[in-house]
Amino acid sequence: MTKFDELKERFPNLIPVPELRANVSIIELAVHYGYQLLPRKGRTRPVLEHPGHGDRIIIKNPKDPTQQVYQRAGDFTDSGTVIDFIRNRLSTVFSTYNHPGEHEFRNITHVLYDYLRIDPEQVSQNRRPLERVGESVAVKPFTEALFDVRPLEEENYLNRRHIAPETIQRPEFKGRIFSHVAYFDPSENRAVGYMTTKVHPEREYIRFTNVAFPYYNGKSTEVVGLELRNDKVKLHASGSDRINSVFISNPPLKVKRFHVLESAIDALSHRQLRSIDGDQAFDSVYFSTGGQLTRQQVETTFRYIASFNKVKDWCLVLSFDRDAKGHLYDLQFVQRMISDLFPVNPITAKSRRIAYQLPEEERYHTVREGLLKKIEAFNDGGTLIEVNQVGGSVRISIPESSAALAMVSESLLTLTALHHRVKIQKPRMKDFNADLTQEVELGKESRYVIRDESGQVLHNGNLPRQMADLMLNLREVGEGKVETNKAYVLSERLPYGFLSPQVEIVIEQGFVVRATQTPEFSQRMKTEV
Known part of the structure; x- marks a missing residue:
């Protein structure tokens, strides 16, 4: 039977x-x-x-x-x-x-x-x-008391990732980052837990210090996990709830932007890069998903967003890595954000592709047809995004490539008119810590930088007089031209990528309305050999 x-x-x-x-x-x-x-x-x-x-x-x-x-x-x-x-x-x-x-x-x-x-x-x-499948091992729930967590040490791993002490002490992150002490018992040649060290204080232990980022699930104020980072450590503490929880920064009284990134180090790097560009506003909340993204983490993020006071024109900024995985994470957030306006249902797909079934109802016709037209234009003669008609339903199959995933995400946001609420911001390099590292390394090569009002780098150099001459040339080019509205700043590069303005020129409708130079820079020009 x-x-x-x-x-x-x-x-x-x-x-x-x-x-x-x-x-x-x-x-x-x-x-x-x-x-x-x-x-x-x-x-x-x-x-x-x-x-x-x-x-x-x-x-x-x-x-x-x-x-x-x-x-x-x-x-x-x-x-x-x-x-x-x-x-x-x-x-x-x-x-x-x-x-x-x-x-x-x-x-x-x-x-x-x-x-x-x-x-x-x-x-x-x-x-x-x-x-051949092993029995599931019961994982003990995370208990913060089982870990030696202390206030963050002044000298720590983050400094080696070019994160400045000023950034760690900013209102977004102050009190949100800790030190975690791990113990190794040389007599037994193994790592031991914090409770063991308390039971056997007479033993001599070798200590290792990690940076610890607490994770929360949005349902309580309790810490439900720890992400531990050091030169050779990249893991979550035992029992951490990686499925539901995220790292979150301190919120301002009213939030203007919610940034979601793959790691807490990227979040710190993004905030520091904003400071380098002159943006000191405490107006944002930073989330980290710990190098992954689950459906539950998306819901936790939206739970937090709903709970905070926000300005009228607040926005969600998806700041995942510049790779296919980062673009896939973007799309998964976009899918959740547009679910009431244009619900797309995931279906299985071929290897290295993701697929969705588009809604069939008449009320979704405009968005559906608009998306299909954008896909047709994107393919432009070569089938990159597959479109299939199965009965009365339309299904799309997207290759896991940055260009295709980005096009679909941006199209869905535009067609549902949510592009003002959701922004996709990518780093110049793979991630924002790589961007920050590049800024710091540039400071070792070139002491000075000239940037325009948009932040674009125009010139790098080491000689004060030469840089001053370049500023003078920019002034002469713009002066007298009514259509010229420009601002140029010559800055000295400081440790951790920060900039100290030395010379500034502002031109409005061809007239110089501001021209300043610090006494320190004037003295350097005089003493330059």
Whole structure:
């Protein structure tokens, strides 16, 4: 007797969804349809991949089908129960069950019913990969008292990443960053926990100090995790809630901008770069997702945004890294932001692509057609973003490339008129700490810099008189021209990338309205050899 026959005896009319979930493991179903276990990728959370579709999934609670859920690797929007697993793959893995004329849930149940009808021996074979899956280890919830956390030391790892003490002490970050002390017992040749050092204070321990960033889930003021960083350390403390929590800076009385970045060090770097450009305003909140992005972290971020007082024209600034992953994170935030105006549903896609089903209802017609036109223009004769018509629905498949992902994100924001509320800001280099590092390194090569009112670097140099001559040339070029409105600043580069203005020229409608020079710079010109 098959499992289907057993269930039909108990439920002659319709098998309840909880029973279907309890009797069809995602792992079993995946194996039956060609997925292969990747044993080296995870044991407590096994990873399976379909070689034909390039679809890699991660399983949580592998031993308990009633609690079992999956997530597609690298795409938190493709996740959920066995029902979601099938729904998101009706156009690929389970395409033979995809009958557009029928209700979607009927197609899904056809997949489940057919699996329940297979021979019990085949079911046993499908379960064999589970024998290689280790038992889930119960992770103790994070308890701050188990860690030696102290006020941040004056000399710390952040300084070596070019983060200035002034930035750490800014109102955004003051009291938000700590030191964490780790212990190594040389007599036992192993690391030991803080509680062990308190029980055995007579032992001599080797101490290592990390920078610690606390993480919060937006539901309470309790710390639910710690991100630990040092030259050789990049991890989260044991028990940290990485799924739901984020690092968050101190909020101002009214928030103008919410910046979301991949790391807390990037957040500090971004704030310091703003200071270097002369922006000292305390008007923003910074979030870090700790080098990843989950659906829950997106919701936590929006929970915080909703809780703060904001100016009328506040905006969310997505400041993830300048790479494909960063652009994918942008799109996942955009998808959440536009969900009420244009809900797009994630579906499974080929390897290194992500796919969405566009809403079919008439009220979404304008945005849908506008997006398709922008995709057509982007493709420009070569198919980069795939568009498929399946029954009455339209599906798009986007390659995991920066250009394609950026185009879709920006198009969705423009078409839903949310481009004023959500901004996408990328660093010049890979991330904002790399941008900051570049600024600091430039200071070692060139003592002085001339920038215009937009912040664009016009000249670098080391000789005061030569730099002054360049400023004079800029003045002479703009003077007397009615159409000229320019401002030039010659600054000295200081440690940590900061700038100290030495000479300033402001030209309005061809007239010099301000020209200043510090006494210190005048003296340097006189003494220059």
